[in-house]
Amino acid sequence: MGTITVLAGEVRASGVGKTIDTTTLLAPTDVRADPGECVVLRGPNGAGKTTLLRIIGGLLEPTVGTATIGGATADERDPSIRAAVGALLGAPTTYRDLTLIDHLVLVDSTWGGDPSTSDDRGLELMGRFGIEHLDDRFPHELSSGQQQLFRLALTFARPASVLLLDEPEQRLDTAKRGTVAELIRERTAAGATVVMASHDPVLTESLAGRVVDVVPAR
Amino acid sequence: MRAEATPPSTATTEVDDEELIGQADWVIGGDAARKGRRQAWYAGYVAVLAAIAYGFPIVQAAFRTSDPAWLRAQLSSPVALGALVLAVGAALWGVYSAGGFRGPVVPPLPWIDHVVTTPVDRALSVRRWWRLSLGGSIFGGALLGATLGAGFAFAGVAPWYAAGLAVLAGAVLGRLAAALWLWGQVRSWPGRDRGPRLLVRPRRALRALHADSLRTHSANTSTIGGSVLAGNLRTARLQLARPVRHARHARLRAGGPVAVVIRRDLLGLRRVPGNLWTGVVFTVIGTAVIVWAITHSAAPVLAASLGLVPAYLGFGAWAEGLRLQADNVGTPSLLGTTVRSEGLAHLVVPTGLTLGAFGVGLVVAATTGSVPVSAGLTVLALVALLAGAHLVAAFRGTPPSMSLRPDSGPMMLVLWYLMPSLLVLVVGTLATWGLRRSPEGILWVAALVAAVVAFGLSRMERLSIEHRV
Known part of the structure; x- marks a missing residue:
C-alpha cells in the first residue's frame, strides 16, 4: 500500500505557456489561487483557457513556466496531484453499461466512501443538480444539458482540494447555472480552491474572487 | 420495374432496369465495376495461394504428430462432433449478428442516394454487392473445407474422398452463412416480411432492404474502417456497441475500492x-x-x-x-x-x-x-x-x-x-x-x-x- 501526500489547494502558475511547433496555444500567464477562493479565467475563444486549466491540472506539460499544486509540481502522474485535483475538462469517459447512480456509487466507493450510505450521497448530489429522476438512465439516454449536469455531478462526487472547471455553464439554462454557482460557492466555503474558465458574466460576477484575463497569443 | 405493384388505374411505362443500372454504373463509377471484379478475382487468387502455402501445411503438420487411428477415433467421438456442431453454430450465429451491423450489401453512399432510392428494382440495384459477398462466402467456405479436408487426408486421418466432401460442406456452409448474413441485415431495420423465408428468397430479401439501413451500414463500414486504420479501437467498439437496455433497475452495490470495480464488471x-x-x-x-x-x-x-x-x-x-x-x-x-x-x-x-x-x-x-x-x-x-x-x-x-x-x-x-x-x-x-x-x-x-x-x-x-x- 502506497502513501499519498495530502496537498493543500494552493494553485500557482508562474509564466506558464504552451507552444507546439510554431503555434502558441497559450501565451505566458500567471495564476494564483488560494484555498477557499474561486478564480475565473476569462478570454475569447482560442485564448488558451482550456490549455491553462490542463497545465494547472498536470495533464499538459508547459513549454515555459511552472505550475504547482500545494507546492508540488502539477503532474498528473503524481498520485498526490490526482488525489488533490478534481476536474471537468471536456467530456469524461463514462461507462456505457452503468446508470447515472451507478457511476456516482462507483466514484464514491473508490474514494473510500461509506458503502452503507453511498447510494444516499449519490442521489442527494443528483438532487442538487436536479437530475435525481434520471438515476436509472444510461449516459447515452441524456440530453446535452442533462449530460453536462451529470458530468458536473461526477466531478463533484469525488473529494478534491482543487476543482478545475472548463465552462461549467455550457448548455445549461439560467436556473441551472444558478444551481452550479451555489454548489461552487459551497465548495469554496468548505476550503476548496476553484479555478474555472467561463464566458458567463453573471456567473463570473457572482463567483470570482479574482479574474485572470487570458490574452490570445496573437 | 415490377408493374404488379402499380395501382391498376394508373398508366404504366415499360422501363429497362438493367439498362438504367448500366447507365448509372457508368456515370457514377465509370470503369470501377470492372476494376472491382478484377480486385475480387485477385483477392481470391491470393487466398488460394495462402491456403496452399500456409493453411494446408499447418493443418497437415498439426495432425501428423499423432497416431492417425487414435486421432480418427477421437475426432469421430460424440464430444468432438458436439464441439464441431457448437463451433459451426457459433460461427453462423456470429455471421447473422454481424449482419445487423454490417451486412453483405453495402454499396457506396453516392450509389445509395442516387440509384438505390430511384424506382429501379432494388434487387437489381444492390445485386452486385450481394453477388460479391455471396461468391466470397461460398468460395471462402469451399477453400476452408479444401484446406482442412486435404490436410486431414494427407495426415492419414481421413480418407481421400473426405477432402471432396469437405469442399462441398464448406461451400454449403458458405452459402448458408451468406443467407444468414443478409437476413441479419434485413432484420436490422424494422418492417414487415422479415421472417426466415427470406433465407431462401434472396431477391425478396434484397427488396426488403431499407435505404436508410443501407446508408447506416455503409456509414458503419466507413467509420469502422477508418477507426481500424487509425488504430482508434474505442471508436470502432462504440460504433459496434448497441445501446444498453437490460437490467436498468439493478444497482451497483457500493463497497471497497477494488470490490466495487469487480462488481461493476459483473x-x-x-x-x-x-x-x-x-x-x-x-x-x-x-x-x-x-x-x-x-x-x-x-x-x-x-x-x-x-x-x-x-x-x-x-x-x-x-x-x-x-x-x-x-x-x-x-x-x-x-x-x-x-x-x-x-x-x-x-x-x-x-x-x-x-x-x-x-x-x-x-x-x-x-x-x-x-x-x-x-x-x-x-x-x-x-x-x-x-x-x-x-x-x-x-x-x-x-x-x-x-x-x-x-x-x-x-x-x-x-x-x-x-x-x-x-x-x-x-x-x-x-x-x-x-x-x-x-x-x-x-x-x-x-x-x-x-x-x-x-x-x-x-x-x-x-x-x-x-x-x-
Whole structure:
C-alpha cells in the first residue's frame, strides 16, 4: 500500500505557456489561487483557457513556466496531484453499461466512501443538480444539458482540494447555472480552491474572487 | 420495374432496369465495376495461394504428430462432433449478428442516394454487392473445407474422398452463412416480411432492404474502417456497441475500492448479455479443445494452440472493463483507485470465469479418464497468459509510426493488432508443449508467462504516463 501526500489547494502558475511547433496555444500567464477562493479565467475563444486549466491540472506539460499544486509540481502522474485535483475538462469517459447512480456509487466507493450510505450521497448530489429522476438512465439516454449536469455531478462526487472547471455553464439554462454557482460557492466555503474558465458574466460576477484575463497569443 | 405493384388505374411505362443500372454504373463509377471484379478475382487468387502455402501445411503438420487411428477415433467421438456442431453454430450465429451491423450489401453512399432510392428494382440495384459477398462466402467456405479436408487426408486421418466432401460442406456452409448474413441485415431495420423465408428468397430479401439501413451500414463500414486504420479501437467498439437496455433497475452495490470495480464488471456483463454469451460460447469451445489436448498424451500439441484462439476471444468478451479503463487514460482522474489496482480488479471477472470453464473441463475429463498434474499447471499458466495478453491488448496505445508508411504500413498495422493474440499463441504453445514433456518445465513456463504479464502491466503504467506531452 502506497502513501499519498495530502496537498493543500494552493494553485500557482508562474509564466506558464504552451507552444507546439510554431503555434502558441497559450501565451505566458500567471495564476494564483488560494484555498477557499474561486478564480475565473476569462478570454475569447482560442485564448488558451482550456490549455491553462490542463497545465494547472498536470495533464499538459508547459513549454515555459511552472505550475504547482500545494507546492508540488502539477503532474498528473503524481498520485498526490490526482488525489488533490478534481476536474471537468471536456467530456469524461463514462461507462456505457452503468446508470447515472451507478457511476456516482462507483466514484464514491473508490474514494473510500461509506458503502452503507453511498447510494444516499449519490442521489442527494443528483438532487442538487436536479437530475435525481434520471438515476436509472444510461449516459447515452441524456440530453446535452442533462449530460453536462451529470458530468458536473461526477466531478463533484469525488473529494478534491482543487476543482478545475472548463465552462461549467455550457448548455445549461439560467436556473441551472444558478444551481452550479451555489454548489461552487459551497465548495469554496468548505476550503476548496476553484479555478474555472467561463464566458458567463453573471456567473463570473457572482463567483470570482479574482479574474485572470487570458490574452490570445496573437 | 415490377408493374404488379402499380395501382391498376394508373398508366404504366415499360422501363429497362438493367439498362438504367448500366447507365448509372457508368456515370457514377465509370470503369470501377470492372476494376472491382478484377480486385475480387485477385483477392481470391491470393487466398488460394495462402491456403496452399500456409493453411494446408499447418493443418497437415498439426495432425501428423499423432497416431492417425487414435486421432480418427477421437475426432469421430460424440464430444468432438458436439464441439464441431457448437463451433459451426457459433460461427453462423456470429455471421447473422454481424449482419445487423454490417451486412453483405453495402454499396457506396453516392450509389445509395442516387440509384438505390430511384424506382429501379432494388434487387437489381444492390445485386452486385450481394453477388460479391455471396461468391466470397461460398468460395471462402469451399477453400476452408479444401484446406482442412486435404490436410486431414494427407495426415492419414481421413480418407481421400473426405477432402471432396469437405469442399462441398464448406461451400454449403458458405452459402448458408451468406443467407444468414443478409437476413441479419434485413432484420436490422424494422418492417414487415422479415421472417426466415427470406433465407431462401434472396431477391425478396434484397427488396426488403431499407435505404436508410443501407446508408447506416455503409456509414458503419466507413467509420469502422477508418477507426481500424487509425488504430482508434474505442471508436470502432462504440460504433459496434448497441445501446444498453437490460437490467436498468439493478444497482451497483457500493463497497471497497477494488470490490466495487469487480462488481461493476459483473453488472456490466448482466447489462450487456451479448458480451456474456459471446464469452461463454468462445470459452467453452476453447477450453474444451485445450483440455482435450492437454489430457491426451497422443493429441497433437497444435490442438491446444487452435483452442487458444477462441479462448482468447472469450476472455476478451468478458474484459470490457479493462478496455473502458484504457479509454479513460489521459482524462482527469475520477476514480480513487491507482491505475494498477483498477487494472488488476478488472481482470478478476474474466480470469475467474475462464478458470471456472477450465475447471469444469478438467472435471469432465477426470470422469472419463485420468488428468495428469501437468494439465492443472498448464491451465493455470494459460489463464495467467490470457490475462497478461489482454492487458497488452487493452493498453496497446496507438499504432507505431511505421504503420503510416505506404509500403510496409499495412503489414505493421496488422501485426500491431495481432500482437497480443500472437503472444498467446506462441507462449501458450510453448507452455503446453513444455509442460506436457515434463511438469518440471513449470519454472521456465512460469517465467515466460510472468514476462507477458509484466509486459502488460508495464504497458498499462507507460500508457498512463505517455499521454502527458
